Amino acid sequence: MSQQFLPDNPLPQEAKVPEEIARFSPAVEAEIDGHLAKYPPERRRSAMLPLMFIVQRERGWLDKPGVAYIANRLGVRITDVWETATFYSMIYTKPAGKYHVQICKTLSCKIMGAGNITEHCAQRLGIKPGETSADGKFTLSEVECLGSCGTAPMLQVGFDFHENLTTEKVDEILDACARGDYKFAVKVR
Amino acid sequence: MFIGAIGCEPLQLRRVHLEHSRSLDVYRRNGGYEALKQVLDGMTPDAVINEVKKSALRGRGGAGFPTGMKWSFVPKDSPKARYVVCNADESEPGTFKDRYLMERDPHMLIEGMLIAAYALGARVNYIYTRGEYRYLINIMDEALDEARKANLLGEKILGTNFSCEIYTHTGAGAYICGEETALLSSLEGMRGHPRMKPPFPAVSGLYACPTVVNNVETLTAVPDIIKMGGEAYQKLGTEKSGGTKLWSVSGHVKRPGVYELPMGYDDMEKFIMEDCQGIAGGRQLKAVIPGGSSVYIMPASDILGKDVRMDYEGLVVAGSMVGSGGFMVMDGTVDVFETTKNLTEFYKHESCGWCTPCREGTDWLVKVFKRIADGEGRPEDAQLLLDICDNIEGKSFCPLGDAASWPIQSAIKKFPEDFKRHLLPLVAGAKEDAALSMV
Ligand SMILES: Cc1cc2nc3c(=O)[nH]c(=O)nc-3n(C[C@H](O)[C@H](O)[C@H](O)COP(=O)(O)O)c2cc1C
Ligand code: SF4
Ligand code: FES
Secondary structure (H helix, E strand, O other): OOHHHOOOOOOOOOOOOOOOOOOOOHHHHHHHHHHHOOOOHHHHHHHHHHHHHHHHHHHOOOOHHHHHHHHHHHOOOHHHHHHHHOOOOOOOOOOOOOEEEEEEOOHHHHHOOHHHHHHHHHHHHOOOOOOEOOOOOEEEEEEOOOOOHHHOOOEEEOOEEEOOOOHHHHHHHHHHHHHOOOOOOOOOO | OEEEEOOOOOOOOOOOOOOOOOOHHHHHHOOOOHHHHHHHOOOOHHHHHHHHHHOOOEOOOOOOOEHHHHHHOOOOOOOOOOEEEEEEOOOOOOOOHHHHHHHHOHHHHHHHHHHHHHHHOOOEEEEEEOHHHHHHHHHHHHHHHHHHHOOOOEOOHHHOOOOEEEEEEEOOOOHHHHOHHHHHHHHOOOOOOOOOOOOOOOOOOHHHOOEEEEEHHHHHHHHHHHHHOHHHHHHHOOOOOOOEEEEEEEEOEOOOEEEEEEOOEOOHHHHHHHHOOOEHHHOOEEEEEEOEOOOOOEEHHHOOOOOOOEOHHHHHHOOOOOOOOEEEEEEOOOOHHHHHHHHHHHHHHHOOOOOHHHHHHHHHHHHHHHHHHHHHOOOOHHHHHHHHHHHHOOOOOOHHHHHHHHHHHHHHHHOHHHHHHHHHHHHHOOOHHHHHHHO
16 A cells, blocks of 8 residues: 555645634633643543533534634644544534434333334424424434433433433423523533 | 342442432541542552452453453553543443442542552543533532542642542443443544454553553442452352442333342342332233343243342353343333344444444344334345344454344344244235245
8 A cells, every 4th residue: 555545644735724713712711721631731632522512512513613623722633523523423513403302212211112202202393303493493313322221211402311201291391492491401511 | 210229238329328429528428538548558559459359349341351350460560651441431221320320429439440540550540421421520520629629639649649630531422432442542532443452451551551441330349349358348249250230220120220239149030020029010021131232132931930140150041141230121012023123223323333244234234124124024034134143243343243243143042933923924915925036
């Protein structure tokens, strides 16, 4: 194989730096510094996932300016950031709804009625799993086991767990989201 | 949901019901950080490893590797940094014990990690938690801050020469990152692909440095091992696997929950029918997957009246494995074809794509399952599934491929009628000609 395909070889030309790079408040920058301080300085790349979650919290998803920011901050190439981002289901490389409703579909939830919950959500929201509502409010997903098998069926809104679900409970949650007064209990730090 | 011990005094779960059980204050008032003091008061690292060896503690993450032995593989003379990494990825379907340990008793994990770090000479350590457990990362961060303020973490801990840091790190939704080498790749900011073993992480792990990866439940056992002595801990269980084990019970039992049982608890039937209060709705037990989705499924006939002992050896004799202790119970309404299809979809989704047998194989398996579910199953499809499994098992780069094959192999062997039911209509029914022409 010719040399240029070896992974450690530098790119033949300077990677083109996109014009737009995300900017964050000093408070967020300090938070990011805190994450970087956890790893040896020459291993900054380790902060990739923690930084992606912060970018997503601030910008809704991992957009191009966000990717450019991370590449810049970690001293890696844009493609390195994409390479990592596309592996992980919780990293959004497309915009996601404000309320990401994620229903577990794995065995214990399935035998405890997860199918009904998904159907109910799909009907109420008018979208199928994998889709985002036209107003950008909701994304509906079916996901794999989230560690609530003993309190099945379950769903997550963002990072919040909702367990032992009934359709009434689901309605309460979705109503709160629709009214805009759903309070996220868990936040990315 | 029940959380507690059966058949023994609660050990790992003894603080979970206390008010403010997460706080340093409650932890300390209930025996917390005494083991760390004992260690720093004059135990050598070797003495600590020796106690863990005597305890017969086996890793609780799934593979059951003896913990003391793993620790002793870390080279003593290496000039490199050493790391202890806690595996809190907990993504094995049916498993949710680590979640409650961290939620209710985070300092127990911190103390266990500190003792491990002392024994192995590690200065900086990480807790890798699955991204969906964000609330636990926040809980751990708060507990770590509390410990730092109390000089239980950081420079010169409790006035000794021992300095140590622990940081949380987040995953982002990938089951494979529970596999220890994939976890380390992910912790380095890469895609979560497994790495070749050897070298094992104990020799070359995080940043190519000696690294011990242990499950949450393994590390939380360490303070008690030090406090009561390795021998006393071992005696709580069996000769070959010491102590107590947490079982995450879900599915069709009346009382699901996290159950702490002594290793070697004598009867699985009693466990299901009495401790978990039997099958909900008065229905019949049909099947159990006792150790997370990656183990063989057991039919009721292999459990009822069979005195199945709940430990590593006992479950192998009974035809399955302890795995992660994710104990999923299914009643007579369950179609094992459907459950196997469900788990196969899980493995297809979670295959990391690195090696061909697993990436392509799990995809084919799901295609065949879908075809059968759509009523277009061919008579030879059960055999086809087994053939694909045979081409994955033992031929994939990491154990995920094997894990995808085992549920199918055992389900077809133990529940052939549930598969036949989906194939038969073809032979007898409308599409008979088409089906036969393919044989
Ligand atoms: C596909 C796969 C997934 C795994 N997931 C987990 C997991 O979520 N948590 C865990 O502790 N171990 C998991 N393991 C086991 C780890 O590779 C490793 O054996 C374990 O963390 C070692 O810790 P222990 O000796 O304390 O059990 C997994 C293994 C494989 C092959
Ligand atoms: S067996 Fe599957 S999960 Fe493991 S390396 Fe191969 S493709 Fe990845
Ligand atoms: S199977 Fe749904 S949370 Fe585990």
